Amino acid sequence: MASFGSFVLLVALALAAWNLLAGAWALRLIATGQPSAVSPERLADTARRAGIAGFWAVTAAAFALIWSVFTNDFSITYILEHSNRALPAAYKFSALWSGQEGSLLLWAWLLGAYGFVLRLTHKRDVKLYAYAGAILAGIQVFFLAVLCFAAPPFALLRGAIPEDGNGLNPLLQYPEMVIHPPMLYLGYVGFSVPFCFALGALMMRYPGEKWIKITRVWTLVTWLFLTCGIFLGMHWAYAVLGWGGYWGWDPVENASFMPWLTGTAFLHSVMMQEKKGMMKSWNVWLIFSTFLLTLLGTLLTRAGLVSSVHAFAQSSIGTWFVVFMGIVLAVCIFTYILQHNHLKSDHHLESLVSRESSFLFNNLVLLAACFVILWGTLFPILSEYVVGNKVTVGAPWYNAVAIPIGIFLLFLTGVGPLLPWRSTSLRAVRRNFVLPSIALWATVIVCLAVGVKPWKDGAFDQGNFYALVAFAMSAGVTTAILSEFLRGAGVIARQSGRNLFWSMYLLVRRNTRRYGGYIVHIAVVIVVMGLAGAAFNRNVESEMALHDKISIGPYTLENVGATQDSNANYNSEYARLDVYKGGTKEFQMTPEKRVYLASEQPQTMVAIHSTPAWDLYVVYEGTNPDTGQPIIKAFLNPLVGWIWAGVALMAFGTLIALVPSLKPAAQKGGNSVAS
Amino acid sequence: MQALALAAAVCFSLGAGDAGSRYNNLNHRLMCTCGCAEILGECNHVGCPNSTGELNELRDGIAKGLGDQQILDGFVAKYGAVVLAAPTTHGFDLVAWIAPFAVFGAALLGTILLVRRWSIGSRQSATAASDPAIDALREKIRRETDAV
Numbered sequence: 001m002a003s004f005g006s007f008v009l010l011v012a013l014a015l016a017a018w019n020l021l022a023g024a025w026a027l028r029l030i031a032t033g034q035p036s037a038v039s040p041e042r043l044a045d046t047a048r049r050a051g052i053a054g055f056w057a058v059t060a061a062a063f064a065l066i067w068s069v070f071t072n073d074f075s076i077t078y079i080l081e082h083s084n085r086a087l088p089a090a091y092k093f094s095a096l097w098s099g100q101e102g103s104l105l106l107w108a109w110l111l112g113a114y115g116f117v118l119r120l121t122h123k124r125d126v127k128l129y130a131y132a133g134a135i136l137a138g139i140q141v142f143f144l145a146v147l148c149f150a151a152p153p154f155a156l157l158r159g160a161i162p163e164d165g166n167g168l169n170p171l172l173q174y175p176e177m178v179i180h181p182p183m184l185y186l187g188y189v190g191f192s193v194p195f196c197f198a199l200g201a202l203m204m205r206y207p208g209e210k211w212i213k214i215t216r217v218w219t220l221v222t223w224l225f226l227t228c229g230i231f232l233g234m235h236w237a238y239a240v241l242g243w244g245g246y247w248g249w250d251p252v253e254n255a256s257f258m259p260w261l262t263g264t265a266f267l268h269s270v271m272m273q274e275k276k277g278m279m280k281s282w283n284v285w286l287i288f289s290t291f292l293l294t295l296l297g298t299l300l301t302r303a304g305l306v307s308s309v310h311a312f313a314q315s316s317i318g319t320w321f322v323v324f325m326g327i328v329l330a331v332c333i334f335t336y337i338l339q340h341n342h343l344k345s346d347h348h349l350e351s352l353v354s355r356e357s358s359f360l361f362n363n364l365v366l367l368a369a370c371f372v373i374l375w376g377t378l379f380p381i382l383s384e385y386v387v388g389n390k391v392t393v394g395a396p397w398y399n400a401v402a403i404p405i406g407i408f409l410l411f412l413t414g415v416g417p418l419l420p421w422r423s424t425s426l427r428a429v430r431r432n433f434v435l436p437s438i439a440l441w442a443t444v445i446v447c448l449a450v451g452v453k454p455w456k457d458g459a460f461d462q463g464n465f466y467a468l469v470a471f472a473m474s475a476g477v478t479t480a481i482l483s484e485f486l487r488g489a490g491v492i493a494r495q496s497g498r499n500l501f502w503s504m505y506l507l508v509r510r511n512t513r514r515y516g517g518y519i520v521h522i523a524v525v526i527v528v529m530g531l532a533g534a535a536f537n538r539n540v541e542s543e544m545a546l547h548d549k550i551s552i553g554p555y556t557l558e559n560v561g562a563t564q565d566s567n568a569n570y571n572s573e574y575a576r577l578d579v580y581k582g583g584t585k586e587f588q589m590t591p592e593k594r595v596y597l598a599s600e601q602p603q604t605m606v607a608i609h610s611t612p613a614w615d616l617y618v619v620y621e622g623t624n625p626d627t628g629q630p631i632i633k634a635f636l637n638p639l640v641g642w643i644w645a646g647v648a649l650m651a652f653g654t655l656i657a658l659v660p661s662l663k664p665a666a667q668k669g670g671n672s673v674a675s
Numbered sequence: 676m677q678a679l680a681l682a683a684a685v686c687f688s689l690g691a692g693d694a695g696s697r698y699n700n701l702n703h704r705l706m707c708t709c710g711c712a713e714i715l716g717e718c719n720h721v722g723c724p725n726s727t728g729e730l731n732e733l734r735d736g737i738a739k740g741l742g743d744q745q746i747l748d749g750f751v752a753k754y755g756a757v758v759l760a761a762p763t764t765h766g767f768d769l770v771a772w773i774a775p776f777a778v779f780g781a782a783l784l785g786t787i788l789l790v791r792r793w794s795i796g797s798r799q800s801a802t803a804a805s806d807p808a809i810d811a812l813r814e815k816i817r818r819e820t821d822a823v
Contacts, residue, residue: 241713243713245717250712361783368782372779375778376771376775383762383768386767387766389756390755390756391771392706392757392760392761393771394714394761395760396760397762400772401772405775
């Protein structure tokens, strides 16, 4: 199977190279009108077919690797290092992306799959799709070359073949790890498609904004995958790492967040290009940057440039990525310089207080946030290079620098939808902002009254201050967005005579993109409120003898003993803790510590009891070697559940935005509201 | 003067606090040095070879009555600058703090100036090509859309 896998990877590389070269040659012939022995259209079609065949070749390679995992073929180094006989089936499947070679193969397969869909739907715009397909093939050539020559997944072991493998990293033996990496990769790889369309459209001086309409669904779906991937990673960190948090500003977390920020900026600013023919150069560079940031993320993960909890994936393929990023950047700059006249804006902004300028500022803040994260991630390298002194840029720095920018962004989330296109009058501004301002200040008063004060023991408390601002701003933004819904639905209700709920449904159906976007904005507010809850986290740590009790918030935890369990994959110890609230036993929690047999590595499994108000989060930290008694750390983390609920709503809003709006023809004749 | 006194009081009160809160504050300004890249106060992965020792050193420092800066300097002398969770505010480290705000401020200012220039330009071109009938129609549309 190893020989077959290596062979089909070489075949895939050859097919991708043909797709690139034949596709590029055909497009050149078409562009210059040169006579040729072979019809350029036929040449372009063979290139397209090679791309489709290449997908099946990479699929065969991925299948070969998975087959090798399931058949415990430890003659393959990758399988030996990332699997063992007792590994459960789901985790055997996830071994595909648990190491570098496998995850690069997953990348190549997803790229092939996106390319497959793109090439099958080429009739929508044959020429533009041919450009995009050839560029996509160029990216595929790079990944397949890395797989064939630098990080071969089917490399064979030298010497005797061991009876069993080293096992999967215990950190990865968690259900979310079966979903999180593919989701993230779907997001990362997906941004290749709008990148290819943008570069292709620029190369061929594509008339009009149709390429943006074509890529809109791709970009939204990709953004959704990346969003889900990032939040699944947060949930994994929360449930597995056992430190009570979900985001540690780790370089690899940052690497996934940066393309999300530029991708979000792109989703907003393309609306300006569609509606007003503005920001064309900006949009092209946003999508170029997003694609380059996905590569940078992979470089950071793989090259070991910065220390990270994801260090298990490090290797020496960084140079390949640096060279490829250099080539991509050079191609982007060269094409832009050559064709930038094609990107002149049709209109300019008319007023500082308008929907257009709010999009501009939104983009500015998103890019500033991206710069801050990039700067923080790379500063240790810069410091070492400039002054020879490596420093750490951790959570305190990010909290001080990124949170104010995040709050400004939250402000714009609410303000943007309230501003009309072109320009606005002072009266309209006053009318639109009255309710949100009242909600904002009422929340400040309520928060202060219930004890959310920006000072503690006479000293300024930064965490509480940011939480107060976040809650107040969230109230203002929610009111602003809901009033937009109510205003629109009210008009429909008045004119149609139907109730408000039906009117709201119709409102959303008539402009799914706009109102789906508003739902996403509300989801962002919910997530922000969940994040702000971290300012009030509490924890208690104690060594607990039998029937000892610890209290945290309204809960009292009593140690009622420990138990042990073992299976073929790991041995585990559980602490059994009865949880009382108001003197009544409510439930039992069983935080766990495992030791995996193949790798002999320990791992905590956190016990979490979630409510809308807070999470009770309990970690079994092991036993005191002197007394043999368990050490328990309990956290009370307010509003964490809101983060996951917000993400679900974000996904729902994005799906609504993907649904086509009701066309005017589908509306009842003479329905003036629609117009 | 009152504002200055209040600011001074706030600044001084920031350093105040009992040993428990000092311990908590300081262990969130330090990193675990085992390579896990976690904040010292939050590193609790099973079998960490370094965090327990570092936390004990921190408790000792507080018990000996050392100031916050002395404790941090002691950690830097022993483990290097990477043990601090954030760059300091002197020397080249200061660039880490200034650059984000400088870039954001410059970008914000640049954008405001650009939008102002565009809006003045578009107003002038609109004035030059002014048509009373179109202006009246535009005003009517604006009034009606404002009212919705």
